[in-house]
């Protein structure tokens with residue numbers, strides 16, 4: 405068993421689950437081969453949940469990726485220093501640790517040589533990249549370096565914390581031609597009172613200011629986010645603030661969740677829990693509104709020509725290929741395997757709730 409629960413519960417899991425041989429924590433994944441060998445040799449059950457404080461395993465978090473891919477994820481940092489009251493990540497993934505920039509550049513260069521066209525730089529809070537690294541580089545600096553790598557056509561990143569989204573990073577959306585026009589910026593709630601209880605470190609107004617800056621610097625930017633409904637103490641008025649924030653931003657898509665307590669977090673001990681029925685009703689209202697907005701945002705692209713990076717054959721039809729716009733929307737259109745990995749101009753002909761339909765105008769390559 406691996407992941408956050410494995411990290412949190414540790415060897416108690418071995419007692420509880422008789423057929424379990426190995427519990428492996430979030431920092432120990434690179435030790436998997438040695439741990440398996442240990443089990444084979446000794447026949448004993450193993451639990452490894454120690455933290456890699458000095459980051460020596462960060463590099464090997466990344467085994468060589470399977471290489472006939474058009475896009476690839478590259479971990480640039482791990483962990484989080486924020487301690488939002490609902491979140492278990494800082495406890496089970498540890499504090500923020502960044503990989504040396506040279507390692508990242510080498511890895512992206514290697515991926516480009518193997519034909520990867522798009523990289524997504526990954527971390528729990530990529531905006532915190534560089535802290536404690538002693539290189540004098542921040543995330544914007546890293547993006548600038550990745551932007552220069554030949555063969556890479558598109559750069560994305562996830563996830564950003566609104567509090568740490570700097571003006572310098574916002575400016576990257578106009579400055580760096582390979583940085584795609586999409587940002588995932590979780591807001592979690594539109595109520596200042598709830599944001600404070602969540603320990604998010606920003607208020608609704610400052611979140612909206614950053615959204616305004618993003619839209620000014622990059623008018624075509626697509627914005628997606630995470631939101632939690634029914635956090636302890638959330639009143640109708642707080643929920644309306646969340647809907648108001650959504651109305652103002654007009655998100656391209658939202659990942660919305662009912663609050664559920666995570667053992668070991670501060671919010672799990674809050675007493676003013678919201679009844680399940682109320683949470684569900686609020687979530688349904690919010691999701692119905694977002695479905696409409698997502699469709700409208702997709703419809704706004706009808707008739708427009710978009711650059712699509714073709715990722716493969718469509719699952720729906722063997723006559724179609726599928727790819728994404730720079731704003732990260734899925735587009736299906738007629739084509740064959742020969743288009744995979746190519747940048748193609750496609751006219752959007754129809755907007756659907758979760759994807760777009762299009763027609764090739766021109767193959768850039």
Ligand code: SF4
Pocket residue numbers: 484485486487488491492493494528529565
């Ligand atoms: S929600 Fe995100 S920013 Fe907050 S503690 Fe968890 S990982 Fe960190």
